[in-house]
Amino acid sequence: MSKAVYIAPIDGKPGKPGQVYYPLTVRTVPKPTPQGKELLIKLTAASLNHRDLFLRQHLYPGVTFDVPLLADGVGTVISAGPEVSNAEKWKATGYRIMGGTKSYDKGTLQEFITLPESEVEEAPAHLSDAEAAALPLxxxxxxxxxxxxxxxxxxxxxxxxxxxxxxxxxxxxxxxxxxxxxxxxxxxxxxxxxxxxxxxxxxxxxxxxxxxxxxxxxxxxxxxxxxxxxxxxxxxxxxxxxxxxxxxxxxxxxxxxxxxxxxxxxxxxxxxxxxxxxxxSTMGSRKEFKEMVEYVREKNIHPVVSRTLQTEIDDLAGLDGLFEDMKQGKQFGKLVIDFGKTSNSKL
Structure with missing residues (x-):
């Protein structure tokens, strides 16, 4: 099984944009099995973006309560589908805009995730998990x-x-x-x-x-x-x-x-x-993502992390604290939750 964090409706109903602040909730979901060219990744850290705050305020397109939150994450590939060309394990950082919307059914605020091998890049070795999670978006x-x-x-x-x-x-x-x-x-x-x-x-x-x-x-x-x-x-x-x-x-x-x-x-x-x-200028293309990661690796660049919360993934009070930092504009750099050392889920 796998724990995942979502936003929840209030009184079972969507709120008015800008007038609501959806609470966080934890669900236990089946651990996914990689199919075809998918990789199974054990996530270890994820970071917040302003889009995540806007989702809680119903100010972002396609808000849903059925997709785990957060778009940025890092983890270790632990298994692969039968059509994956290279099944070696590596640290992976994701590309697509994920989390909390109807446009894509994946989010990084969960313990396990399956992604197409074409959607991940090997994380630069000089980065910590928190830094790698802070990089993609x-x-x-x-x-x-x-x-x-x-x-x-x-x-x-x-x-x-x-x-x-x-x-x-x-x-x-x-x-x-x-x-x-x-x-x-x-x-x-x-x-x-x-x-x-x-x-x-x-x-x-x-x-x-x-x-x-x-x-x-x-x-x-x-x-x-x-x-x-x-x-x-x-x-x-x-x-x-x-x-x-x-x-x-x-x-x-x-x-x-x-x-x-x-x-x-x-x-x-x-x-x-x-x-x-x-x-x-919007987020960027798959080609630009690969170029960016390679440049970070080549130049030994470190993303700036404002605060890392090292805790269990279901520490909702701690997560709310990260969101509060963002609401108040306190951060200088990215806000990260590092749950890799505390996860109790079995592989």
Missing amino acids: TGLTAWRALVSKAGERNSKDGAAIIVTGIGGGVALMALRFAVARGAHVFVTSSSEEKIQKAVELGASGGVNYKEEGWDKKLLSMLPAGKKNFDAIIDGAGGDSIEKAVKLLKVGGVISIYGMTVSPKMPFLMQAVLKNIDVRG
Whole structure:
């Protein structure tokens, strides 16, 4: 048997979006058997994303009470279906967006899971279980926003980049990747503490976006020979394009992977005249996922983990504490539950 964590309806009914906060519940389910080209994975750690909080608030598409939560996870392959080409055991980190929705019936907040062998990658050996569990969704989103959308020329070897809202998982992975690629990275945050932590991770500097004239302050920080930034990696939206007009070079790129401030962004004529490219960026492709994992392995990159809860998978109070950190914006990096050392389920 296997334990799995779900969200539960209140009084047996779905709640109103944004006005409900679904409780967590644990179910004991049969341990799955791998079929065809599937792998049976004993999961050891899983991490939260904002989508998981939105699911509990009924603010994410396709909310369901019948699929275990969480999209990111790591585990060890313990058996394989009869059509798997290589049945050796390895640490695996998953690719697809999983957990809590009707679009896919898998989630990583459970002890055992079967996945097609094409949907997993060998986790880089230098990562702990918590770090590997923190990598997939944020790593891929950051990789596409930085490398695929901002472009090679604007994301490496002396390029000047702004990463907004440092402290979130995607922003921190974008920082990690950009620094490893030789770019000058500058960050924004409302927290001086988070800016300082980002500098310790390799950022060239940062500003508090609540301060008057923060955009001018950023421009004054540019390295010698640079008059403007090459790209902005943004998860906020709002007035990002208005600020980009002042900050970016002619033909610069603003790569947007989220809109936490506002779901609408006015596109200004100044941006047209400056030939600024605004590129929306979603999670990424299977090919990009493989490239991202290989780059993490090659460059020995470590995802930033804000807090790891080492406990039983059915520690709902502890899990609620991780969700509370996210609700209050306390985290700097990913929030992880590591249940590999405490699981009592038999293989």
